[in-house]
Amino acid sequence: MFSAKLCCIKGFSSSPLLLLKRALLSLSHGQCTVTNTFEAQCKSKPQKQVCKTVLKHFDAQYSEELGEQWRNARDVLLNPLSWQYGVLLNRFSDLTNLKQCLSDLGYMNLLPQTHPESCSQTTPIPLQCFIHRDPVRIPTQSHHPGWLKQYYLLNAGSLLPVLSLNVKEGERVLDLCAAPGGKSLAVLQTATPGLLQCNEVDQHRHDWLLKTLESYVPPSLRHLLSVTHLDGRSIGKMRPGAYDKVLVDAPCSNDRSWLYTPDTHQGEMWLKERTQLPLLQKELLCSALAAVRPGGVVVYSTCTMSRAENQSVVEAVLASYQGVELLELEPHLIDSLSDHFCFAHFHPSVGQLVIPQKGQTWGPMYVSRLRRIY
Numbered sequence: 001m002f003s004a005k006l007c008c009i010k011g012f013s014s015s016p017l018l019l020l021k022r023a024l025l026s027l028s029h030g031q032c033t034v035t036n037t038f039e040a041q042c043k044s045k046p047q048k049q050v051c052k053t054v055l056k057h058f059d060a061q062y063s064e065e066l067g068e069q070w071r072n073a074r075d076v077l078l079n080p081l082s083w084q085y086g087v088l089l090n091r092f093s094d095l096t097n098l099k100q101c102l103s104d105l106g107y108m109n110l111l112p113q114t115h116p117e118s119c120s121q122t123t124p125i126p127l128q129c130f131i132h133r134d135p136v137r138i139p140t141q142s143h144h145p146g147w148l149k150q151y152y153l154l155n156a157g158s159l160l161p162v163l164s165l166n167v168k169e170g171e172r173v174l175d176l177c178a179a180p181g182g183k184s185l186a187v188l189q190t191a192t193p194g195l196l197q198c199n200e201v202d203q204h205r206h207d208w209l210l211k212t213l214e215s216y217v218p219p220s221l222r223h224l225l226s227v228t229h230l231d232g233r234s235i236g237k238m239r240p241g242a243y244d245k246v247l248v249d250a251p252c253s254n255d256r257s258w259l260y261t262p263d264t265h266q267g268e269m270w271l272k273e274r275t276q277l278p279l280l281q282k283e284l285l286c287s288a289l290a291a292v293r294p295g296g297v298v299v300y301s302t303c304t305m306s307r308a309e310n311q312s313v314v315e316a317v318l319a320s321y322q323g324v325e326l327l328e329l330e331p332h333l334i335d336s337l338s339d340h341f342c343f344a345h346f347h348p349s350v351g352q353l354v355i356p357q358k359g360q361t362w363g364p365m366y367v368s369r370l371r372r373i374y
């Protein structure tokens with residue numbers, strides 16, 4: 001069984017950073033046992049180097065866009081050991097002992113739970129994501145043919161777009177930019193859609209997506225899945241009005257990984273590419289709006305704090321696309337997450353931005369919800 005002991009990482013003693021004594025779970029047939037600890041490995045892991053060019057650019061942009069909130073976000077981004085991973089449970093796998101293990105380790109459920117048995121066709125299936133108040137880690141599970149993984153580690157902020165999509169039983173859903181598949185999996189944790197089309201344009205990431213789905217989704221449900229390898233910009237024209245819900249988790253300037261660009265030249269290249277992203281994002285969002293049926297909902301999300309890729313994209317599309325309205329995120333959702341997520345202070349009508357904050361899920365995650373009226 002797990003040892004629930006927490007330990008401090010040397011070299012990070014100035015902040016209350018705690019890392020779980022990394023336990024290797026050997027999970028077979030739902031049994032979890034500790035076979036070793038990895039404290040030494042954690043300590044010896046090379047620290048990532050921050051790219052000064054990218055940091056300078058972020059400092060200028062985000063202090064202007066986020067004001068005081070940039071200071072906290074910056075501290076978290078500059079310290080990867082403080083990124084808190086959520087543990088999304090896979091309802092299709094055998095979870096015997098796992099919830100107890102997590103609770104022994106001090107994890108708690110992100111969302112208030114109702115009993116899965118009390119779910120009906122109309123009530124959503126409660127998504128079970130465990131989080132910890134400290135930045136602790138448990139290892140990822142490896143792939144074993146014929147065995148379903150029990151959990152998926154993720155930025156818990158990335159559940160916000162999925163919860164905002166609010167998929168109902170039997171709905172036809174398109175995940176336009178799906179790889180590696182975290183949000184597709186999360187959708188399947190909340191409902192059984194009639195169709196879940198997971199699309200990814202990049203060959204390597206498409207293969208990764210297939211593998212993820214194979215590791216988490218039981219064979220009995222795979223007929224509900226369609227995995228496509230298309231440019232998302234063309235799907236709206238190919239399948240107009242075909243879906244009830246579309247998720248556009250757009251390619252974006254990933255604030256976390258860009259900060260750790262290995263060399264300055266690469267950092268400069270990325271910053272140049274950054275200026276091209278809003279065009280692609282607008283095209284993907286327009287394609288999603290064409291693909292959803294009248295009355296259907298599109299959720300647009302990114303993992304950047306950049307206004308140009310968030311609010312400005314949504315505003316530009318709203319200005320150019322007829323018959324679309326903006327929906328605010330449901331207040332009860334925001335309320336139930338506000339203990340764990342730090343929302344940016346800007347006016348939320350064009351979306352919500354989760355910004356990184358110590359002691360909370362790391363973010364960033366921007367989410368906006370739109371409905372096609374006709």
Ligand SMILES: C[S@@+](CC[C@H](N)C(=O)[O-])C[C@H]1O[C@@H](n2cnc3c(N)ncnc32)[C@H](O)[C@@H]1O
Nearest residue numbers: 177178179180181182183201202231232249251
């Ligand atoms: C932010 S990632 C998606 C993460 C994924 N939703 C998840 O939760 O695991 C964005 C993805 O969009 C893909 N992408 C980029 N351009 C695209 C396009 N034109 N059509 C479809 N997908 C695209 C990228 O290759 C990348 O895998």
